[in-house]
Structure formats: C-alpha cells, structure tokens
Amino acid sequence: MASERFVYQASPQRVLFGSGTLAELPAEAERLGCRRLLVLSTPGHRHLADEAATLLGGRAAALFGEARMHTPVEVTAEAMAVVRAKSIDGTIAIGGGSTTGLGKAIALRTDLPQLVLPTTYAGSEMTDILGETEAGRKKTVRDRKVTPETIIYDVDLTLTLPVPLSIASGMNALAHAVEGLYAKDGNPILSLMAEEGIRALGSALPRIAGSPADGPARRDALYGAWLCGVVLAGTAMAIHHKLCHVLGGSFGLPHAETHAVVLPHAAAYNAEAAPAAMAGVARALGVDNAPAGLFDLTRTTGALVSLRELGMAEADLDRAADLAVADPYWNPRPIERGAVRALLWDAWEGRRPG
C-alpha cells in the first residue's frame, strides 16, 4: 500500500550482477571512457588487484594496494600522489568497505569516475556516504561525488570471505535494512528492497555457515547486501548506527562484528515504537519476534553475540551510553540514557532479546 506522501530519490548507478562478471571490467571501463585507471585494494587483496590489472591491460595505469579500515586521510594523500603522477582518469576498487572508502575519498577530491567490485556485504558501494579518519577522529560526509558510477557484483569474489566475517558483514547489511524500515524518511519502494534484502540474507547466512562455498547461498547474500546498501543510501539511520559509530570510533571495536552484536538489541529498543517495521523484519525472517529472530540468526551461524566477546570492558559501558545519547540521531523511540545503558548491558552480556 502506498503511504500518503513520500520522496524516493533514485541513484543513477549501473549495476552488473552475477558470477564471472569480473571479466566485464574492460568493457565497463570503456563505457566510462576511462583509459588510465588506478586499481585499489587492501594489502591482503593485492592478488585480486593484479588480476584486475591484467584484465585491463594498457588501461591499468597504476596499482595502489594500501587501502586501510576507516579511510585514514594520510593513506588517501598517498593515493592522491599516484593519481596526480600517473594522470589517472578513474579508479577501480576491488575489496570490502575499506577499499571502496578509498575510491570514494579520491572521488571526493577529484570527482573521478569509480568502478567498484565489492567482496563483502558492507554496501558502501551504493551510497554517497564517506567516513574518513583524521588524527584518530572519524567524520562522515555525504556528497553525490562519492557515489560510485559502476558496480560489478561478482559472486565468485565473495566465495573466499571467511564464515565469521561473512556472517558479521551480512548482519551489517541487515542493519541497514532494519533501520531503513523504521527511518523517518523511509518510503514504500525502499521498504520493498529492505524486506527482500532481509529475506535474501536471512536465508543465505545459515547456508553459508554450513557450506562457505555454496554458490547459490553466496549469490543470495550478495543480492541481499546490494538491496540493503540501496536502503542505507536512501534513508537516515537511527540508534543502531549511532551506537555502532560510538563503539567503533571511541572504543575501537570491529565494524561488522559490532553491527552483528548490537542489531538485535537496537531492534528490541525500537520494537514497540516501530511495530510495522518489526512485522516486516519478522515476515522476512519467517519468525514471530524480530529482535529474537535477529539474535538467533547470529547465534545459530556461530557468530559472536556479545560486546564482551569483542573485547569491550564492562567499565566502558557508562561512557558509551553517555556518547550515544550526546548528539543523538533521530530514532522512533526517544533516546533515554537509562534505556540506552540497559540496551548496551544486554548487548555486552549477549542476552537474547524478548
């Protein structure tokens, strides 16, 4: 059913999806009119960057394999030196959110076209959001310039993603959809994508946990992650993302794993204030209770379920609660310090909601 009034902003991105789609890279570079490309990766994915460069032949002008988590500005400065020295006219990011982030940081400074080949479920490739770290502080910018022009989803590139990271990254994607369903600027189009994304990931993650190289499961997970990324791009995130930014930014907790632990508790916090969203999540997961269903999905796939297991000290919970209620994001349920502290305590202990 259509809501009374809403805004839907489509993004002019080109998306290729399938297995073996890496082979389309030269044709897609040609379509963008790029002849001097910079191939980006993390040190661990250098072999993929080499493979991409071989495919591109003379169009690969340089490789930069030093992308790092949270896009430190000094790494971007090093990459920018290569961009200038080699007269680069476009970038190819092959990797997870960290590599995509570097491509976006270059685009923010140059407006060069970006081609992204995602290897995790983070979803950054669909958004106009860039988080950069300078002097230990992460700040987020939104700018159309950073939205990648072309995304090549190649399911084969995700087959090597280790199971714990696959589950955590998948939960990171689910978090975009769950918060998109109760976002203040949500709309029925993105809600369709959110529910379909949750359905795809909810079905795929247990299959991946049992059989990491299961092609159809990997395909469903990547498809779901793409949809969840579109939802992240189109809606304002709420308490869950605020908590994860606090826990990652001020306590150094790992990005995807923190999302996986916090999501069931953020959903529980909002359950009464956002019944339609919870019904959508429950429907998509095939469960009665959305927060408990999210928790069970994490636990049954063998992922970590508590902040304690992620290395957070109990003594830090009070400061985390203070930071989470300072300058809060909009949320369907009012942000109250006592309730947020209780949420964090449940997440620290890894208690099943409901």
Ligand code: NAD
């Ligand atoms: P990541 O890119 O750092 O990858 C995590 C780890 O997985 C790395 O060690 C990487 O080498 C490894 N890896 C990635 N793909 C692999 C594969 N297929 N096989 C084997 N190993 C693989 O982490 P991430 O979770 O993808 O992204 C997190 C970063 O992205 C954070 O900095 C986060 O803030 C950012 N992010 C940004 C947005 C946005 O819209 N701006 C959205 C989501 C995440």
